[in-house]
Amino acid sequence: MVTKRHQQANILGMAGQWHCIIPTMPDSESAITPVSIDPQRLRLTNDDASTGTLIGFKCNECEASVFGPAIFCQQCTSTDLKAVDLGNKGILFSFTIVRIPPAGWPGEIPYVLGQVELPSGPQVLAEVINCEHKDLKIGMGVELVLKSVPAENGGPDKAVYKWRPV
Amino acid sequence: MTMNKIKSGREVMVVGVGLHPFGRFPDKDLGQLAIEAVLPALEDAAVKWKDIAVAYFGHVYYQGMSVGETSLSKLGLTGVPIVNVENACSSGSTAFWQAYWGITTGLYDMALAFGAEKVPRGPVTVTAEDAPERYIGGDHMMAGYALRGKRYMEETGAPATALAQVTVKARQNAAMNPFAHRKDTYTIEEVLNSRMIADPLTLFQCCPTSEGSAAAVLCAREDLAKYGINESRAVSVAAAVLTSGDYNGRGADHSAFSPYRTEPAAIQAYEMSGISPEDVDLVQVHDAATIGELQQVEALHLLPFGEAWKGTMEGRTALTGDIPVNTDGGLLAMGHPFGASGIRMIHETVTQLRGEAGPRQVANARIGVAQCSGAGDVTTVHILKRG
Numbered sequence A: 001m002v003t004k005r006h007q008q009a010n011i012l013g014m015a016g017q018w019h020c021i022i023p024t025m026p027d028s029e030s031a032i033t034p035v036s037i038d039p040q041r042l043r044l045t046n047d048d049a050s051t052g053t054l055i056g057f058k059c060n061e062c063e064a065s066v067f068g069p070a071i072f073c074q075q076c077t078s079t080d081l082k083a084v085d086l087g088n089k090g091i092l093f094s095f096t097i098v099r100i101p102p103a104g105w106p107g108e109i110p111y112v113l114g115q116v117e118l119p120s121g122p123q124v125l126a127e128v129i130n131c132e133h134k135d136l137k138i139g140m141g142v143e144l145v146l147k148s149v150p151a152e153n154g155g156p157d158k159a160v161y162k163w164r165p166v
Numbered sequence B: 001m002t003m004n005k006i007k008s009g010r011e012v013m014v015v016g017v018g019l020h021p022f023g024r025f026p027d028k029d030l031g032q033l034a035i036e037a038v039l040p041a042l043e044d045a046a047v048k049w050k051d052i053a054v055a056y057f058g059h060v061y062y063q064g065m066s067v068g069e070t071s072l073s074k075l076g077l078t079g080v081p082i083v084n085v086e087n088a089c090s091s092g093s094t095a096f097w098q099a100y101w102g103i104t105t106g107l108y109d110m111a112l113a114f115g116a117e118k119v120p121r122g123p124v125t126v127t128a129e130d131a132p133e134r135y136i137g138g139d140h141m142m143a144g145y146a147l148r149g150k151r152y153m154e155e156t157g158a159p160a161t162a163l164a165q166v167t168v169k170a171r172q173n174a175a176m177n178p179f180a181h182r183k184d185t186y187t188i189e190e191v192l193n194s195r196m197i198a199d200p201l202t203l204f205q206c207c208p209t210s211e212g213s214a215a216a217v218l219c220a221r222e223d224l225a226k227y228g229i230n231e232s233r234a235v236s237v238a239a240a241v242l243t244s245g246d247y248n249g250r251g252a253d254h255s256a257f258s259p260y261r262t263e264p265a266a267i268q269a270y271e272m273s274g275i276s277p278e279d280v281d282l283v284q285v286h287d288a289a290t291i292g293e294l295q296q297v298e299a300l301h302l303l304p305f306g307e308a309w310k311g312t313m314e315g316r317t318a319l320t321g322d323i324p325v326n327t328d329g330g331l332l333a334m335g336h337p338f339g340a341s342g343i344r345m346i347h348e349t350v351t352q353l354r355g356e357a358g359p360r361q362v363a364n365a366r367i368g369v370a371q372c373s374g375a376g377d378v379t380t381v382h383i384l385k386r387g
Ligand SMILES: [Zn+2]
Pocket: A059, A060, A061, A062, A063, A064, A073, A074, A075, A076, A077, A078
């Protein structure tokens, strides 16, 4: 079986470098280490991309935290920021069960989209997995879990952050 | 954010409005749609195309370069500045805002603001292919509204029927509006039983994507006589405010879906006009989904926070209520051609304030508010006043 990713690798002339690509053995795909879905928002914390932490910045003047990249504080506009780990836990602020997905959605349908508030304040959208829909509740604790997803345009898989109930 | 006290200059009037029906028009390109709103607006104002000193054109989807120029060139080349404006769902209202400021500052006597769109069918996404949001599942306008809806219901105790009532009311208003994309009326049960998109939002609680166009002609009050414009049908622009995002540490993921920028924009608009929320007779708000209407009405201080759902159930936001909302059917029933919607709201407000809304007429309407939102937390608030 030749996957879209293998075709892409061949187009780029990279198949030879990726000794792990054996088109007849799809199981071997996991041998390529996934890359962070967004290195400015998710830092992988082990070699097989199975754990990670959300990252951002904290303002040294007003203490506000920002999820993801920032050049200046979004609250007070100070440039005195320090890079911080925002951790891997949060509280479900809101959620919805999406039955008609957006273009390019690579997962199952329906899926649960969760809006999660981090202890430091910022909110992070991601899929909530490993849960029964009827058990979902605003205010419940959730933790980050990483899942490897094939890249839309070829290349290594993406390590995507998701939430699951604690 | 420091809020600027807005200083306006010359009084600006809307002197003409035009609208092309919203719906699907495969035989008309964007430029043709645009012209078919501009011509009625010029006719309504009883001014000539050569009197227009500047034009601003709102649209979002790419339909070739300089569509504003190419469409208006069909009316004759006059050499005036023509600006193409893209500000997401607020593109049209941003074009109107620019027209206002072009005149109030004294740069121009008369301006045209127009908008047109042919939105592709299917769910609307904001990000490009392979963007992180695509894998996260968050690039979904209606899912964003659904998150707000779920949270609102939890915080306020609003039942699903209250959200559905927003659609019921929108369809009732649209049934009296020949320009609306969707004119069928529904019961609360029918709204709730339509296909689930992202709970609590069913299909009939999400606005259709549409094609259409709208236009407005604006002129300085002191220049009306110079152009022979009938002052009795002119409507004054009492406030014109445009804002963008200010996410206060909430994180970019969330900010795109939040209505929180409306309140500061509204406060600026009330200050600028000297009008208070109690003075407002009717309002058009950005109701891309039912929950949007409830939250915008609250953010505009027209109903208390957490209580717009009650006001809706009690009929206060209906045509016969004390604060009629989305009197032409709103995005939910008019449909949503992005570049046109903001000016469609101006069209409806002007029509109501002139007393020309026919069966939809709100009694004694003197002051109207038009609020439009867009991705990037763009928010516009305009206040219009009769006489
Ligand atoms: Zn700060």
